[in-house]
Amino acid sequence: MLHRALFLSSPPMQKEVVLSGIRPTGFLHLGNYFGAMRNYVRMQEEYNCYFFVANWHSLTTHPDTKELQNSVYRVIAENVACGLDPEKVALYVQSDVPEIAELYLYLNMLAYKGELEKTTTFKEKVRLQPENVNAGLLTYPVLMAADILIHRAVKVPVGKDQEQHLEMARNFAERFNHRYGEVFPAPQAFNFGSELVKIMSLDGNGKMSKSENQMATIYLADEDDAVRKKIMKAKTDSGPTEPNAVKPDYIENLFTLMKITSSADTVAKFEHDFNNCVIRYGDMKKQLAEDMVNFIRPIREKAADIQNNKELLAKIIQQGAEKARASASATLQQVRKAINMNY
Numbered sequence: 543m544l545h546r547a548l549f550l551s552s553p554p555m556q557k558e559v560v561l562s563g564i565r566p567t568g569f570l571h572l573g574n575y576f577g578a579m580r581n582y583v584r585m586q587e588e589y590n591c592y593f594f595v596a597n598w599h600s601l602t603t604h605p606d607t608k609e610l611q612n613s614v615y616r617v618i619a620e621n622v623a624c625g626l627d628p629e630k631v632a633l634y635v636q637s638d639v640p641e642i643a644e645l646y647l648y649l650n651m652l653a654y655k656g657e658l659e660k661t662t663t664f665k666e667k668v669r670l671q672p673e674n675v676n677a678g679l680l681t682y683p684v685l686m687a688a689d690i691l692i693h694r695a696v697k698v699p700v701g702k703d704q705e706q707h708l709e710m711a712r713n714f715a716e717r718f719n720h721r722y723g724e725v726f727p728a729p730q731a732f733n734f735g736s737e738l739v740k741i742m743s744l745d746g747n748g749k750m751s752k753s754e755n756q757m758a759t760i761y762l763a764d765e766d767d768a769v770r771k772k773i774m775k776a777k778t779d780s781g782p783t784e785p786n787a788v789k790p791d792y793i794e795n796l797f798t799l800m801k802i803t804s805s806a807d808t809v810a811k812f813e814h815d816f817n818n819c820v821i822r823y824g825d826m827k828k829q830l831a832e833d834m835v836n837f838i839r840p841i842r843e844k845a846a847d848i849q850n851n852k853e854l855l856a857k858i859i860q861q862g863a864e865k866a867r868a869s870a871s872a873t874l875q876q877v878r879k880a881i882n883m884n885y
């Protein structure tokens with residue numbers, strides 16, 4: 543009895559805050575889907591999720607904003623088409639939340655030039671765009687920290703390439719807490735479930751990535767024929783010469799894609815053929831192409847429907863902005879109080 547009373551009087555369990563940002567440069571592809579979006583879709587039931595399009599971050603590398611607007615719409619539409627529910631999560635555009643910019647300003651006072659210059663991604667960008675080494679590029683990790691800390695997020699689903707930024711966000715949070723009082727929890731990298739499927743480029747050169755070889759990347763917006771053509775051109779070889787051989791990684795990748803899109807029977811058949819050295823990659827790719835077309839088509843069509851429905855898009859974006867700003871302004875109030883900026 544006593545137990546029950548205690549249970550009833552305790553406050554409801556707060557769901558942990560998950561946050562991630564998506565850069566709206568380039569079209570989303572299968573690597574994004576299996577490495578990130580599908581992961582987000584699984585999280586939306588159990589966590590208090592914030593997912594946003596990082597359009598301010600884009601300005602650090604893409605000063606031309608004409609295409610940016612469409613890319614933002616497309617990313618929103620594609621994420622909803624892949625199963626993110628704007629009713630369940632806050633799906634918003636970064637620039638709709640001015641509170642992030644104010645927090646960015648405060649955090650900039652806690653970030654040192656030396657550590658920013660040492661950041662791997664900064665050094666890489668300096669190499670890639672020596673003619674445009676702007677201050678926004680240098681403080682990219684500070685803006686990212688503001689994105690995360692504005693919702694006091696604790697779980698941040700990111701790839702390996704973002705872990706250094708996340709560590710910097712933890713450092714800025716700690717410095718803030720130390721100097722002004724405890725406001726921020728320490729954000730941690732997070733992936734839901736253990737098995738994040740890694741998708742390689744179809745030419746066998748590293749991971750499927752946004753900007754490189756378009757023929758080796760399957761985009762969620764690809765038409766049926768483009769999908770077929772790309773799969774048929776995927777790298778193979780003359781086949782295994784001994785039974786139960788180890789698969790080269792470009793072949794392993796075709797099997798990975800098949801596991802994702804084809805029936806278990808189909809996968810088993812080609813596994814068997816491979817292990818017995820009778821596999822015909824042409825046949826395998828034909829089957830994979832059809833199954834992939836059937837996988838991509840509904841996503842592409844749904845995304846296109848949403849993207850063409852400006853009213854719906856506007857509603858989704860506004861709904862997201864409202865949720866994000868409610869949480870952001872609550873944090874900012876605490877921040878201002880902590881640093882005596884509340885007049």
Ligand code: TRP
Pocket residue numbers: 561562563564565596599685686689690698699700704
């Ligand atoms: N920097 C991330 C990327 O390039 C995008 C991003 C911006 C982000 N702000 C974020 C990711 C906050 C996680 C949390 O992919």
